Amino acid sequence: MQNNNQKKVAIELININKSYQKGSNKVVVHDNFNLSIAKGEFVALMGPSGLGKSTLLNLIGGLDLPTSGSVIIDNQRIDTLSEGKLSTWRAENIGFVFQSHHLLPVLTAQGNVELPLLLTALNSKQRKQHASLALRLVGMEERAKHLPKELSGGQEQRVAIARAIVSDPKIILCDEPTGNLDRKTADEILTLLTTLNKYFGKTIVMVTHDLRASEYASRVINLEKYIHDSKQNQLSAVEVNS
Amino acid sequence: MNIFQLVWVNSFRKKTRFSLTCISVMIAFFLFSILAGINHALTSNVSSNNQLRLLTSHKISLARSLPINYQQKIAVIAGVESVSYASWFGGFFKDETNQLAVLAVDHNSYFEMFDEYYISKLQLEQWKKTRTGLVVGQAIANKYDWKVGDRVPLNSSIWMNREGSFTWPFTVAAIYQSADGASGEKQIFFQHSYFDKARAYARNTVSWLTPKVTEQADVDEVSQRIDKLFVNSNGATRTTTEQVFIKERVQQFVDMAMVIKLVVIAVFFTLLLIVCNTMVQSNRERLNESAMMKALGFSSLFLIAQVYLESFFILALGALFGCMFALLCLVWLSQLFANFLPGIAIDNSHYLSVALLVLTAATLCSLLPALTLNRLTISKTLGAKA
Numbered sequence: 308m309q310n311n312n313q314k315k316v317a318i319e320l321i322n323i324n325k326s327y328q329k330g331s332n333k334v335v336v337h338d339n340f341n342l343s344i345a346k347g348e349f350v351a352l353m354g355p356s357g358l359g360k361s362t363l364l365n366l367i368g369g370l371d372l373p374t375s376g377s378v379i380i381d382n383q384r385i386d387t388l389s390e391g392k393l394s395t396w397r398a399e400n401i402g403f404v405f406q407s408h409h410l411l412p413v414l415t416a417q418g419n420v421e422l423p424l425l426l427t428a429l430n431s432k433q434r435k436q437h438a439s440l441a442l443r444l445v446g447m448e449e450r451a452k453h454l455p456k457e458l459s460g461g462q463e464q465r466v467a468i469a470r471a472i473v474s475d476p477k478i479i480l481c482d483e484p485t486g487n488l489d490r491k492t493a494d495e496i497l498t499l500l501t502t503l504n505k506y507f508g509k510t511i512v513m514v515t516h517d518l519r520a521s522e523y524a525s526r527v528i529n530l531e532k533y534i535h536d537s538k539q540n541q542l543s544a545v546e547v548n549s
Numbered sequence: 550m551n552i553f554q555l556v557w558v559n560s561f562r563k564k565t566r567f568s569l570t571c572i573s574v575m576i577a578f579f580l581f582s583i584l585a586g587i588n589h590a591l592t593s594n595v596s597s598n599n600q601l602r603l604l605t606s607h608k609i610s611l612a613r614s615l616p617i618n619y620q621q622k623i624a625v626i627a628g629v630e631s632v633s634y635a636s637w638f639g640g641f642f643k644d645e646t647n648q649l650a651v652l653a654v655d656h657n658s659y660f661e662m663f664d665e666y667y668i669s670k671l672q673l674e675q676w677k678k679t680r681t682g683l684v685v686g687q688a689i690a691n692k693y694d695w696k697v698g699d700r701v702p703l704n705s706s707i708w709m710n711r712e713g714s715f716t717w718p719f720t721v722a723a724i725y726q727s728a729d730g731a732s733g734e735k736q737i738f739f740q741h742s743y744f745d746k747a748r749a750y751a752r753n754t755v756s757w758l759t760p761k762v763t764e765q766a767d768v769d770e771v772s773q774r775i776d777k778l779f780v781n782s783n784g785a786t787r788t789t790t791e792q793v794f795i796k797e798r799v800q801q802f803v804d805m806a807m808v809i810k811l812v813v814i815a816v817f818f819t820l821l822l823i824v825c826n827t828m829v830q831s832n833r834e835r836l837n838e839s840a841m842m843k844a845l846g847f848s849s850l851f852l853i854a855q856v857y858l859e860s861f862f863i864l865a866l867g868a869l870f871g872c873m874f875a876l877l878c879l880v881w882l883s884q885l886f887a888n889f890l891p892g893i894a895i896d897n898s899h900y901l902s903v904a905l906l907v908l909t910a911a912t913l914c915s916l917l918p919a920l921t922l923n924r925l926t927i928s929k930t931l932g933a934k935a
């Protein structure tokens with residue numbers, strides 16, 4: 308958290324505690340967790356299942372709130388926003404790509420990509436243009452008129468990425484975006500994400516099990532090790548102080 | 550693309566389910582509208598050209614007869630122009646399945662008063678001279694292929710004649726037409742004097758009298774005057790306008806207002822169940838997409854509005870078609886029952902109730918999905934798969 312002083316910080320998680328109530332049991336997922344991601348980074352978040360990777364992504368994207376601690380994105384604290392404000396904030400600042408694309412089956416690729424733009428002030432012609440541009444960026448302009456069921460898994464994921472970038476968010480959050488894809492298609496998707504990161508300056512946080520992801524990401528966080536190391540640091544800090 | 554297009558494509562996502570639901574809604578509103586149309590005929594005061602004609606019957610029951618001399622007694626009451634009378638023959642031709650509306654009427658006055666039956670002067674005169682003559686509606690004459698001069702025996706389920714038979718000999722003497730077409734040409738008339746002399750019992754009585762008031766007279770006042778005259782006798786009367794009389798007879802069979810209320814309630818709950826079920830189901834199938842839309846920044850309100858509009862769309866479409874078919878049917882029914890039950894129609898207030906029903910049902914049907922959508926946690930829903 309101290310190594311990014313020179314660079315501008317995009318994402319900052321400070322003293323995050325996150326626990327779920329499961330019946331009478333309290334499941335602690337994150338305990339005093341800290342993380343800082345600089346603008347323009349492409350972070351691959353790895354580690355075994357159940358460790359809280361998706362939870363972290365949801366916290367960053369404002370899909371979930373921490374039990375305590377602060378989530379600061381672009382110098383704005385978002386965990387204190389009301390649900391409505393958070394919704395609007397999400398629409399403007401975050402693009403999501405999930406393992407399952409969750410495209411609306413009744414809309415064409417073009418329609419699906421246009422969907423988030425309904426929340427903007429753009430008129431229908433502008434919405435069309437923006438959506439077409441996003442589809443071209445992911446190489447799907449020729450499939451604009453196709454319904455999701457007429458597309459392959461990789462193509463669907465491309466459309467989902469187009470939908471994530473169409474409102475030009477600065478941050479893209481991906482939860483196992485290649486989890487359902489074969490090697491070749493997965494590589495294509497990862498290349499696409501790299502392009503978005505390198506040439507369009509998007510900050511990307513990607514949860515993945517894909518070992519090859521490190522070839523694409525600018526920084527790989529092994530969550531298990533990361534948590535262990537920061538615990539050690541905290542302990543030594545306490546020792547120094549006392 | 551906008552929310553309406555989204556609602557449109559989402560509605561037709563499961564075409565079979567959409568159609569079936571829509572058809573149920575249609576049937577419900579069809580029934581509702583048909584009943585409302587009939588109720589309109591029963592409750593509204595239909596203006597017609599025979600507002601001057603009254604109907605005086607026994608106070609207790611139409612099955613009880615009145616003395617024939619009431620004709621003279623009523624005729625002298627102020628405001629009464631003329632009085633005719635009729636008796637119910639309870640007729641059928643050959644066997645009981647061929648029921649006929651046969652009336653014995655005062656041949657001197659009846660058709661002068663009931664001028665909606667078109668009879669040629671010649672035939673009318675002929676009938677008045679023929680003791681056993683029948684005046685037959687054109688539709689009935691066509692049905693049984695009867696011509697003037699034909700000898701036709703008719704049976705009565707009520708009246709025995711002096712020969713001890715329930716079969717009465719008649720001769721077709723005249724055929725009448727009606728402006729209402731076939732539906733108004735289904736009655737048969739014969740001379741009351743023949744009836745009265747030939748029947749084995751209850752002579753000098755009539756089933757009901759039909760006083761006609763003068764143009765200037767107050768119908769209610771005259772009615773009261775008539776009933777007052779007989780109030781303390783065995784033959785106490787009840788006098789109403791012809792219209793009211795017809796309506797009351799129909800209402801004897803069914804309490805229409807009650808039936809309509811029950812049907813509306815039944816229809817409404819069926820509607821709710823069917824449309825609710827459809828909405829809950831389709832909402833459940835789409836939870837992932839809804840969560841995704843929430844993640845994209847759509848508010849719960851947007852998603853709820855979508856569900857509401859979808860419920861509204863399916864209900865409004867069904868209601869529209871239901872009302873349209875009912876309207877067509879009612880036009881047909883009103884022609885069919887032009888004489889029997891005039892005034893079958895839908896008035897504008899019915900469309901208001903339909904609109905209110907649609908809006909209320911749409912609201913109630915969106916309630917459960919709205920709760921689900923409002924509680925929907927994005928991370929949990931998407932996390933289940935991601």
Ligand SMILES: Nc1ncnc2c1ncn2[C@@H]1O[C@H](COP(=O)(O)OP(=O)(O)O)[C@@H](O)[C@H]1O
Nearest residue numbers: 327336355356357358359360361362363929932
């Ligand atoms: N909505 C929730 N309610 C209760 N427990 C949850 C919820 N979401 C996640 N968890 C729990 O939190 C832990 C971390 O989950 P998650 O962040 O999905 O892990 P990962 O993505 O690393 O596999 C798991 O033990 C999971 O059961």
Ligand SMILES: [Mg+2]
Nearest residue numbers: 360361362935
């Ligand atoms: Mg996960």
